[in-house]
Amino acid sequence: MQTAGAKGRDQTRSVADQLRERIISGELAAGQPLRQETIAEAYGVSRMPVREALRLLQAEGFVEMVRNRGASVAAIDARDLAEIHEMRVLAECFALRHAIPELTESRIDRAESIQGELETAPIEAFGALNKRFHMTLYEACARPRLLAHISLLHDAADRYLRIAIRQLDYAVRSDREHRELLAACRRRDAAAAQEILRTHIEEAGKALLAALPG
Amino acid sequence: MQTAGAKGRDQTRSVADQLRERIISGELAAGQPLRQETIAEAYGVSRMPVREALRLLQAEGFVEMVRNRGASVAAIDARDLAEIHEMRVLAECFALRHAIPELTESRIDRAESIQGELETAPIEAFGALNKRFHMTLYEACARPRLLAHISLLHDAADRYLRIAIRQLDYAVRSDREHRELLAACRRRDAAAAQEILRTHIEEAGKALLAALPG
DNA sequence: ATTCTCTTTATTGGATCCAATTTAAGATAT
């Protein structure tokens, strides 16, 4: 009998994925120390895959490591939040511009279906589904490096989202903007789509900032 | 007595830095397998810091890892080269736009001094000095996430640079464009500076593409 | 000769062990 589902294959990746999710979800708060032994026990593995997972998450910017002093959950602040959304606007508008000429109806249908889920799913699923909606459209641009970059920015943004999500009536407007974006995509109207996306991301940033304590 | 200078502190970082440099320099060719034991012996450390270093470089995109089959130097191709330079234009023009209002004369002087070195230094130093020149200007924008992103893109681009650098009379034009960029910065002319930077990066991409075998 | 299978070998992934460093606590002096 296995312990926590970490076993079976690629423990490093497994531990990294679970830790990342717990950091994004806010279960592990910013600044909280991440003791190797504790994590190892919790997942039923040795300290080694934990060490590699922490190293990986450090490279992704979710944890900070200090030599001989261990790892902790990376800090968050308003400045970083603003920067993430600036970078999202830049990268995602560019991706969308190049995706639109390559968009198939079937891909737009898939995005619309995800948007359908998004509108009925519980609020905890918002971050992941929202990311899938956006990525589904962008993937048509066929730029792996750019897509990986955007994916990371979404994960980074989701840390703030989970903090703010409760007092947020943001979801309603977000849904409307997603529908507008899909319509522009169906028309293959790159200029309009880009403009909708830009304000969509900027407004998301502002809403999160307003909900951020401090 | 120590072996290869890897000891002393933070072996993982040390090994990662040296491997990264050897990949960028082209000493380690694309696709070449990276055997843990071999690298460990070469640097006089055990396999463990090597494993963590490889994991780090994987996250940075310089090596590819397949479960139970080991690591190899990441592939390069024309498509990736083009993507890197697209992303550079996007990120660096944005960084420069926000840096220019914050530029001090002393910072511009520092960039000019680096450009001076660049024009006399041996060709092997071009990549590193070129990066320092650009980063010195951008740092004024005070956006750590963006700067880290740009830094990584420069390293990725340098892999192609080292391949092409020999048959390249690119350096002369690059120097002229750097001088023009500095002049625009001194005038605090954001629009002109951005335009110079955009063509500067685009032309670099084209020159590298032309020199790429295949 | 070729292909398939079995065995051997090389190599990675994970666990445990040891050393070095940092943090915390406790004793002592002022």
Place this chain on the structure above:
DNA sequence: ATATCTTAAATTGGATCCAATAAAGAGAAT
């Protein structure tokens, strides 16, 4: 009572050991 020095506990970094997997090679059957 406070500050400082000494010592002990906790924790990380690195090395070695063992197990699991995949590549390579030898041998047999067609």
